[in-house]
Amino acid sequence: PRAMSGTMCSSNSVVQTQKLVDQLRLEASMERIRVSADLIQYCKDHRRSDPLLTGIAASSNPFKDKKTCTLL
Amino acid sequence: MACQGLQKGETLASLKTESDGLKKKLEVERGKLNDVELHQVAEKTEVLGALSIKTRRVLKGHGAKVLCMDWCKDKRRLVSSSQVRTSTDLWTREHGVSLPCTWVMACAYAPSGCAVACGGLDNKCSVIPLSLDKDENLAAKKKSVAMHTNYVSGCTFTNSDMQMLTSSGDGTCALWDVESGQLLQSFHGHTADVLSLDLAPSETGNTFVSGGCDRKANVWDMRSGQNIQSFESHESDINCVKYYPSGDAFASASDDATCRFYDLRADREVAVYQKDSIVFGASTVDFSLSGRLLFAGYNDYTINAWDVLKGNRVSILFGHENRVSRVKLSPDGTAICSASWDNTLRIWA
Numbered sequence: 001p002r003a004m005s006g007t008m009c010s011s012n013s014v015v016q017t018q019k020l021v022d023q024l025r026l027e028a029s030m031e032r033i034r035v036s037a038d039l040i041q042y043c044k045d046h047r048r049s050d051p052l053l054t055g056i057a058a059s060s061n062p063f064k065d066k067k068t069c070t071l072l
Numbered sequence: 073m074a075c076q077g078l079q080k081g082e083t084l085a086s087l088k089t090e091s092d093g094l095k096k097k098l099e100v101e102r103g104k105l106n107d108v109e110l111h112q113v114a115e116k117t118e119v120l121g122a123l124s125i126k127t128r129r130v131l132k133g134h135g136a137k138v139l140c141m142d143w144c145k146d147k148r149r150l151v152s153s154s155q156v157r158t159s160t161d162l163w164t165r166e167h168g169v170s171l172p173c174t175w176v177m178a179c180a181y182a183p184s185g186c187a188v189a190c191g192g193l194d195n196k197c198s199v200i201p202l203s204l205d206k207d208e209n210l211a212a213k214k215k216s217v218a219m220h221t222n223y224v225s226g227c228t229f230t231n232s233d234m235q236m237l238t239s240s241g242d243g244t245c246a247l248w249d250v251e252s253g254q255l256l257q258s259f260h261g262h263t264a265d266v267l268s269l270d271l272a273p274s275e276t277g278n279t280f281v282s283g284g285c286d287r288k289a290n291v292w293d294m295r296s297g298q299n300i301q302s303f304e305s306h307e308s309d310i311n312c313v314k315y316y317p318s319g320d321a322f323a324s325a326s327d328d329a330t331c332r333f334y335d336l337r338a339d340r341e342v343a344v345y346q347k348d349s350i351v352f353g354a355s356t357v358d359f360s361l362s363g364r365l366l367f368a369g370y371n372d373y374t375i376n377a378w379d380v381l382k383g384n385r386v387s388i389l390f391g392h393e394n395r396v397s398r399v400k401l402s403p404d405g406t407a408i409c410s411a412s413w414d415n416t417l418r419i420w421a
Contacts, residue, residue, distance in 0.1 A: 013084055014083055014084050014087065017084060017087040017088060017091060018087055020087075020091050021087050021090050021091045021094065024090075024091055024094035024095060024098065025094060036108075036110050036113045036114075036335050036338065036342055037113060038318075038320060038337075039110070039316065039318065039320060039321055039335060039363070039381075040110075040113065040114050040117060040381055042316075042317070042318045042320075042362070042363055043117075043362050043363050043364040043380070043381060044117075045362075046317070046361060046362035046363065047362050047364065049361060049362070049405075050360050050361040050362035050364065050365075050405060051361065051404075051405050051406045051421075052123070052125060052360045052361070052365060052401075052405065052406070052407075052408070052421070053120070053123075053360055053361075053362060053364055053365060055123075055124050056406065
């Protein structure tokens with residue numbers, strides 16, 4: 001009887017612990033996403049459309065003819 | 073039976089050993105991430121070349137310190153405000169009119185371009201519809217929307233002309249219905265004056281970030297009023313907060329002479345932009361369109377352009393003759409406008 005109940009208990013424990021181990025294995029094997037990598041990727045993806053970074057031709061930049069304005 | 077029991081016992085023991093081992097491994101792996109700063113992750117990113125950004129316009133005409141400015145979505149108009157005690161001093165570049173708003177510390181263009189909001193030492197934030205008719209009495213059209221119990225430090229419309237967010241020296245932020253003036257939501261959590269706020273880019277949902285004299289930067293859920301994330305790493309007042317264009321991070325400028333960058337999904341600070349030679353407070357920040365550059369205005373009259381990923385300073389923009397109070401990227405990313413205590417605004421491109 002003791003052996004029996006002991007076996008029953010340990011079955012549950014085994015199942016539970018197995019689940020835990022499976023979960024931990026998953027987490028441990030996960031490529032630790034360096035979340036900052038997405039931020040870097042965003043910069044790369046939008047690099048070409050960043051006028052201040054790439055510099056745009058004077059002809060297409062409305063601000064590039066230097067003037068001093070006085071506002072009324 | 074006895075044999076089975078033994079096997080299961082062994083299995084359990086070995087599983088436990090394995091789980092303990094895995095837990096330790098996870099701790100180590102996570103710990104590794106905590107030590108990594110953005111510039112380390114960005115080691116392989118190409119270095120930036122020299123920037124060719126210079127002053128292209130100097131806007132004179134304010135009779136006093138320019139404290140705040142905002143771009144209109146049409147990319148050509150600006151609204152700017154200064155601290156003049158008696159006369160009207162808020163005006164748009166196109167109209168060149170003074171709008172009836174005194175003691176202004178914060179101003180913003182409505183998304184439609186048809187109105188501006190202004191607020192400051194009167195503890196209110198008001199909305200003024202713009203008119204092409206120069207004779208129109210704008211003072212009569214000015215409408216009080218927000219009412220705080222201390223100065224209004226920041227204001228922004230949400231994605232329409234209908235709602236407005238404000239930050240205040242009373243330590244709170246608030247969301248208002250412009251039409252009725254009704255308070256829709258208030259945000260409590262800061263333990264001192266809130267000096268700045270910024271709305272998340274619309275794609276990322278209804279959140280905003282605020283920063284203040286309690287050295288904290290808080291991220292809020294606009295609908296529930298809840299403080300969902302909080303960052304406390306600055307050593308002095310946070311004067312300005314600004315979202316990274318993707319909405320997954322934000323930068324802050326502080327009296328501690330540093331600017332910092334926070335990754336929202338990693339829930340931590342990932343970069344500090346500082347130099348031994350920079351000893352004056354940073355008052356304002358804004359990103360370039362791709363998020364690669366961070367422009368920061370300082371109390372030493374300069375604007376520094378930082379490489380967000382690598383952490384080094386790429387350029388210094390000289391020109392202002394007093395503190396820089398605000399820098400803002402134009403809506404199409406082609407220029408930066410800066411406002412200063414030297415009574416001028418400059419456009420850099």
